[in-house]
Amino acid sequence: MDCARLWLGLLLPVVAALDFIYHHQGQMEAFLKNVAQNYSSVTHLHSIGKSVKGRNLWVLVVGRSPKEHRIGIPEFKYVANMHGDESVGRELLLHLIEYLVTSDGKDPEITNLINSTRIHIMPSMNPDGFEAVQKPDCFYNKGRHNSNYYDLNRNFPDAFEFNNVSRQPETVAVMKWLNTETFVLSANLHGGALVASYPFDNGVPATGTLYSRSLTPDDDVFQYLAHTYASRNPTMKERNPCKAKLESQSGIINGYFWYPLRGGMQDYNYIWAQCFEITLELSCCKYPRTEMLPSFWNNNKDSLIEYIKQVHIGVKGQVFDHNGTPLPNVIVEVQDRKHICPYRTNKFGEYYLLLLPGSYVIEVIVPGHDPHLTKVTIPSKSQNFSALKKDILLPFREQLDHIPESHLSCPMIPLYKDLQGHSAATKPSLFLFLVTLFHILFK
Template identity: 90%
Template sequence: MWDLVPWSPVRDRTWAPWVGSRNLWVLVVGRSPKEHRIGIPEFKYVANMHGDEAVGRELLLHLIEYLVTRDGRDPEITNLINSTRIHIMPSMNPDGFEAVIKPDCFYNEGRDNSNFYDLNRNFPDAFEFNEVPRQPETVAVMKWLNTETFVLSANLHGGALVASYPFDNGVPATGTLYSRSLTPDDDVFQYLANTYASRNPDMKRNSCRIKTGFSNGIINGYSWYPLKGGMQDYNYIWAQCFEITLELSCCKYPRKEKLPSFWKDNKDSLIEYIKQVHIGVKGRVFDQNETPLSNVTVEVQDRKHICPYRTNKFGEYYLLLLPGSYVIEVTVPGHDPHLIEVTIPPKSHNFSALKKDILLPFRGQSDHISESNPLCPRIPLYRELEGHSAATKPSLFLFLVTLFHILFK
């Protein structure tokens, strides 16, 4: 039902020391913890990439205990484990966590890793060059993302109370002239952030009592502050995984007696957020001989990604979508796009997205994909790009608000 695995960036399946001789550990909870099963989406939580932000680390340890002790006793948790493969990394920066000697609410030496790099500024960036040396922890996570078909994720932080969604960085094509940077899936990201924040009373009302632009506990990352080399943008662009960032505590390293209250405030949100991996549509793509096709582009017609979302080595695709009607465009090299109409029902049924297998009317290539989006280079991708989605185009109201601020601030 569960399996504990250390991740190393050095050699496949060989667990080597980290910067400070500490491994990164991932616990996998599911009916098939050691390997992916077709039709079962992959979900992950990652915490403590800033070593001094300790609340997320503790919450994920509580979550592990909660899941494994209620399996078979709680129908909701049992169904969730039956239908989902859940990966939990309590600490992405164990060296930083151990470096905290005199905990402080606002700043500690353990924020960075042992090489003094901020891991949430260390990933390739789609909007500008990020030439900092890639750290072992970052490399390990990037390799991990290439080994699994992750669909949904959250990255747990501390120091504020808000659910932040992509993009963290941006260019005019994504809406930065209007103090935001939006993905083609902005409706889904706002829904995901609201799903978490709405079940956390302190997050919803911004109990940190600091002046922010948070609305009901959520904010677009760029609107809060631009960030280069962040993990959530990397997940969405290169790993086909929708990730949001959860800021879970006003104090980064609170006293231990406060921890039970954090679990009480976040338990329902943590569980409900995992369930969202089952929204939208999923399935497999086959050629006329019913051979599953890997590395085939499968995207909604009016919300294409700058790194096209492709089927995995089993021919699977997963698209997170809100209820409504969509046209899915399937593209195989050398053939015209194949269009499929789907209607997502108002509510997912039995912890499953709408299942829609696609049979193409020709014989295709069945070469397995070797890595996530191999044709998408890890360099700035959004330069000189026109607006890629209707979501990035400003409304008249937003234009007038922006003009007002320019003229009268």
């Protein structure tokens, strides 16, 4: 028996334990390539593009089908180091990769997560900025921007006002990447504060800015997602961990309420990529001392894993015509939470809607037909690593294989610029009213 265990141990992949240090580009590449080689059955390493200085923007995919999408398996992503001097997230994602691949087959939770999810991890979106940092610093460092001196989190198209800046190679690479996958849930990792921030980062009166916030039609889901992460991080959920001027509520905050910004990545993900993304600020210091890295991993490991699992809330399925053929590019949304850039099925006819427990009416819209309505009830306890599965068969008898191109495009313009009226979600809560009043009186 002991000999059998010894041979089994020799057959298992081995990756040298990852040190708690800051890994520069060469070290990071060596680690990622080692993981991809030793765990080739569950990983796929690829570059989505290059930085201004030609460094690869690496993404490691973890899943049972790491090289391609499988129907019913949602796509999840983490992106870190968008600001080159905000370094903690970069190292956390490297350690997350190590934890996932070494726990597969040993830890039932991680094994089930890999079985049911395709996880994309980008440790550094701004490798040039990281390499430009000269020494650890809690505050501003020149490595924040890319090599063309652009802030990448101000470089995306904006849905609220014109953002006529030169799109940077790193930004363009991410935008193209978003078009190649059906991403459902995401987080981007930053530093300089300890809080989980949720969309919108910019806004107009129609999204609630008159009440010092800007809310999406899915605000309940976003607050839940942010709370899921923050509540499992012992320092983030403290009332004011960084002794900042503005305190957050249980470690979460609306992006616009915190401070408005134009051209942010999380708003772009939600509006144009159909992907729910939040921003995780993980350290009061942007670039803390190396010896602090183990404590950051200990504080964030459970949150990182639990957040990935949230890609399995809500409802998912395929839309078929009366012959059972999957229908791409048809609008599928909940009746009372329409997106300004409508959410559509992918090329396999799939849809994924992140929803909290409750009853909803799903509306499927095909040009030339009345909306097709389907009632669903999301149970209070989610299924085992799976959203509620609900396929939709449309009763239309005529051919549905051609949808006019005009119905598919969502222009890269300020879509909210002329939107009138207020949704129920933008009405002020007592909490935000009191916080706003406090700042008016005491700022």
